Amino acid sequence: MRLTEKVHHILTNHLKEGDRAIDATSGNGYDTLFLAQQVGLSGKVIAIDIQDCAIQSTREKLESAGLIDRVRLVSEDHAVALKKLIVADHEGVAAVTFNLGYLPGSDKSIQTRAESTKAALTASIQLLVPGGCLCVTAYRGHSGGTVEAETVEALMHISRAQGNAVECHQPESSNSPPILWVLRKR
Numbered sequence: 001m002r003l004t005e006k007v008h009h010i011l012t013n014h015l016k017e018g019d020r021a022i023d024a025t026s027g028n029g030y031d032t033l034f035l036a037q038q039v040g041l042s043g044k045v046i047a048i049d050i051q052d053c054a055i056q057s058t059r060e061k062l063e064s065a066g067l068i069d070r071v072r073l074v075s076e077d078h079a080v081a082l083k084k085l086i087v088a089d090h091e092g093v094a095a096v097t098f099n100l101g102y103l104p105g106s107d108k109s110i111q112t113r114a115e116s117t118k119a120a121l122t123a124s125i126q127l128l129v130p131g132g133c134l135c136v137t138a139y140r141g142h143s144g145g146t147v148e149a150e151t152v153e154a155l156m157h158i159s160r161a162q163g164n165a166v167e168c169h170q171p172e173s174s175n176s177p178p179i180l181w182v183l184r185k186r
């Protein structure tokens, strides 16, 4: 099973009608669409991406599926957007997803970076309800990806020491496979 499918499998068992969820790297909108389907008619999803073209692509996907009313689109750096939600005292969310890296088929220089990823993950954990789930897929095969993946790993170890449940999944491969971290807030 690919890691993207694993994330959907984990969240299918976790999310329920009426939940709130965040896609912190909406890209082409596949994960946002999945989250919107899971939270149902009374749920809400916030989809964040730093690129307007990604937000537009996500909008089109959700409009085609007739689910755009469940989704708020935010074109901004995720660390900034998530901190704003905390300041605004946004209600807790049941799940947050991060699929790190760059938008396939787009400008590869616009990619997630260790520093803002760390800030965004810290804000996400704060926004999760108790029992809430954070899924982070990190890639080590591109420039900057290894440092970012190490930053995520360090943060996950700290979170585990703080009492959160943390799992790590990686496909068997000798060639810098992607890695999925799943955190469940205590």
Ligand SMILES: C[S@@+](CC[C@H](N)C(=O)[O-])C[C@H]1O[C@@H](n2cnc3c(N)ncnc32)[C@H](O)[C@@H]1O
Pocket (backbone or CB within 6 Å): 024, 025, 026, 027, 028, 029, 030, 031, 032, 048, 049, 050, 051, 054, 076, 077, 078, 079, 099, 100, 101, 102, 103, 104, 110, 111, 112, 113, 116
């Ligand atoms: C691998 S893609 C995400 C794929 C997406 N989950 C999907 O289902 O299509 C990574 C995305 O992260 C976005 N990104 C990069 N840096 C970001 C940042 N600081 N804040 C928010 N999004 C960012 C990129 O624009 C890109 O669309």
